[in-house]
Amino acid sequence: MFKYKKMSIYLITIIYFLITIIEVIKYLLFGNNLFGLYYLYISLLIIFLIVPCAYNYKKYYSSARISKLIIVILLIIFDSFILEHVLFKSMGYVDFSKDFIKSIFIYKNILKPIIAFLLIVFTTFEFKLDDLIKKSVVNKSID
DSSP states (O other): OHHHHHHHHHHHHHHHHHHHHHHHHHHHHSOOOHHHHHHHHHHHHHHHHHHHHHHTOOSSOOHHHHHHHHHHHHHHHIIIIIHHHHHHHHOOSOOTHHHHHHHTHHIIIIIHHHHHHHHHHHHHHHOOHHHHHHHHHHHHHHO
């Protein structure tokens, strides 16, 4: 099971990295847009959080890994669905942001949420709540 989980987190990381590279290339082909800048900053932050989780993946439970994966999931959801609405309400000018959003629609609204869903499934397999509760109950009953 460990081997499959390790390969799946590697695969998720590589796919996310490749999608982000495609988005950077599309961003460079468009004119200046504020949405693309913030969107790619958050994607870069996600990469900096997920790559160490995949590279240093160990067999045993790690609360730091779980918390990083939860942060990554929340950032992907924010980046894909919420950032657009927040940014357009606060912008006082028009740029090429809407054109950029149309060009990355498949990556932003379909592929990245699928990756977030896969990370949710992966995190639920990682987070063995019942084992942690049993260990804490056993430790408290011994004391």
